[in-house]
Amino acid sequence: MDKPTEARNAAGQYFKDGYNCSESVLRATAEALGIPVNEQVLRMTTGFGGGLGHAGCVCGALAASVMSLGLLKGRTDATQSREEAYVLSEEFHHRFQEKFGATCCRVLNPHPFETREHMVNCVKITGNTAKLLMEYLEEKGLAEASASNRQ
Numbered sequence: 001m002d003k004p005t006e007a008r009n010a011a012g013q014y015f016k017d018g019y020n021c022s023e024s025v026l027r028a029t030a031e032a033l034g035i036p037v038n039e040q041v042l043r044m045t046t047g048f049g050g051g052l053g054h055a056g057c058v059c060g061a062l063a064a065s066v067m068s069l070g071l072l073k074g075r076t077d078a079t080q081s082r083e084e085a086y087v088l089s090e091e092f093h094h095r096f097q098e099k100f101g102a103t104c105c106r107v108l109n110p111h112p113f114e115t116r117e118h119m120v121n122c123v124k125i126t127g128n129t130a131k132l133l134m135e136y137l138e139e140k141g142l143a144e145a146s147a148s149n150r151q
Helices: 003-015 019-031 039-052 058-073 083-100 116-139
Strands: none
Touching: 003 019, 019 039, 019 058, 019 083, 019 116, 039 058, 039 083, 039 116, 058 083
């Protein structure tokens, strides 16, 4: 099975297991890339679910995708360039919008939170976002680098 499909399946399963969209995408993506992610990083994703805590704004799966890009190309020092991370984030944002038609949770999934309809729709968005991200990373040559040489 290819990495994008593995990431889709893992994210979907995490969601079904009770993790929210953001938690699921970050966990699945980090696993697919072989990047160890500590508890604090995973905790930071929780509030992004439901479009920022059920506010219905930016999709949590999209937010986690940008966090995943940051794991690969984010900076740790203010003197480092942020340009590559910004370019990748903007490009992926556009790709997400093109695929799903919107980036706003309430537009992507108009069903009331926690209803069966909402959950069924969200698990699809969550899994397909992880897949879309892995495809994007492969296209950019970022999916194969080992965790030890990330900068």
